[in-house]
Amino acid sequence: METVQPPVIHKQKISLKGKIKYYFLTLLRLTDQPVVKVYRGFGNDKRLTVCGHVFRRSALPRKRYRDIDLVNLLAVLRLFLVRPYPDATVRVYFGDQLVQVQADADGFFQLNLPLTHPLSPGWHSVQAQLISQTLTPEIILAEGKGQVLIPHPTRFICISDIDDTFLVSHSATITKRLLVLLTENAHSRIPFEGVVAHYKLLAEADSGLNVANPFFYVSSSEWNLYDYILEFSQKNGLPDGVYRLSQLKRLAQLLKTGKGKHHTKFDRIAQIIDTYPTRQFILLGDDSQQDPIIYEAIVQQFPRQIRCVYIRQIHTEHKARTESLVARIEANGVACCYFVHSAEARQHSVSIGLIAS
Numbered sequence: 001m002e003t004v005q006p007p008v009i010h011k012q013k014i015s016l017k018g019k020i021k022y023y024f025l026t027l028l029r030l031t032d033q034p035v036v037k038v039y040r041g042f043g044n045d046k047r048l049t050v051c052g053h054v055f056r057r058s059a060l061p062r063k064r065y066r067d068i069d070l071v072n073l074l075a076v077l078r079l080f081l082v083r084p085y086p087d088a089t090v091r092v093y094f095g096d097q098l099v100q101v102q103a104d105a106d107g108f109f110q111l112n113l114p115l116t117h118p119l120s121p122g123w124h125s126v127q128a129q130l131i132s133q134t135l136t137p138e139i140i141l142a143e144g145k146g147q148v149l150i151p152h153p154t155r156f157i158c159i160s161d162i163d164d165t166f167l168v169s170h171s172a173t174i175t176k177r178l179l180v181l182l183t184e185n186a187h188s189r190i191p192f193e194g195v196v197a198h199y200k201l202l203a204e205a206d207s208g209l210n211v212a213n214p215f216f217y218v219s220s221s222e223w224n225l226y227d228y229i230l231e232f233s234q235k236n237g238l239p240d241g242v243y244r245l246s247q248l249k250r251l252a253q254l255l256k257t258g259k260g261k262h263h264t265k266f267d268r269i270a271q272i273i274d275t276y277p278t279r280q281f282i283l284l285g286d287d288s289q290q291d292p293i294i295y296e297a298i299v300q301q302f303p304r305q306i307r308c309v310y311i312r313q314i315h316t317e318h319k320a321r322t323e324s325l326v327a328r329i330e331a332n333g334v335a336c337c338y339f340v341h342s343a344e345a346r347q348h349s350v351s352i353g354l355i356a357s
């Protein structure tokens with residue numbers, strides 16, 4: 001009887017470079033598979049604003065939060081080892097509606113999705129797909145899901161900065177900022193004393209039964225830190241909201257973290273205010289960077305829509321400049337509080353009838 005030989009299986013050889021790369025990616029919990037990340041969006045009765053990133057390489061979600069310096073360091077560094085998918089074709093679906101958009105050189109996409117009818121207040125799901133343009137027929141390379149917020153018809157909307165407004169970050173000193181960013185994590189970092197309680201009261205201010213004033217968190221921190229900031233906010237019980245961050249950065253730009261183009265921050269805030277022309281806005285920031293300048297410009301452009309402005313005093317060297325800007329804000333008939341401790345801001349909210357004592 002003839003002996004049947006088993007089939008020979010030819011295994012693909014992996015180069016040494018490929019093995020090193022695989023080990024490196026596994027160690028840092030990175031994936032080199034295409035990923036579509038959809039951030040929280042927002043909308044009104046006419047349109048939804050949806051944005052996200054497409055990545056060729058991205059960080060996998062962090063599952064454990066051990067407060068070990070080396071672990072925290074690697075966990076942050078991997079957020080800046082992302083590799084965008086430039087000029088990608090993305091299709092965004094909402095119900096039976098479809099809009100196709102092309103991502104920019106950073107893999108970032110943003111679009112306005114027109115609505116055929118108004119939506120109920122609350123969170124609504126959207127889906128995005130990365131479409132191959134080089135294969136025939138087209139195939140879906142990756143999918144992502146996100147949510148968009150239709151705010152309840154409350155009187156107020158809160159727009160808050162993040163670093164050194166509610167999250168202790170030392171933004172005025174780059175070495176201190178990097179030290180806390182690289183050695184702490186989203187569970188070990190702390191908010192300012194009393195800030196969470198104040199924000200919760202603002203969320204409830206004249207909002208009605210079982211509904212809350214929406215929060216938008218607009219920051220010069222880059223999109224690399226989106227999950228990090230979201231985890232911190234949820235861990236510390238900050239009001240749920242929409243996050244609008246700054247341009248993605250690479251590892252070589254780590255020293256410039258938190259130093260986004262501040263004029264884009266003005267544009268992001270103005271977009272939110274334009275989306276809700278009948279609402280009153282509460283602005284919250286700090287004096288470590290450009291918030292006082294940006295908020296004064298916002299008050300100049302939208303004086304009737306700004307209810308009050310809160311500026312936390314962080315950087316004493318900016319005190320004189322900030323006091324001058326506060327005076328200009330108040331000259332436009334907008335209440336403003338320049339404070340050191342959140343208790344002062346909360347008392348100011350009571351004094352102007354924004355919250356109950």
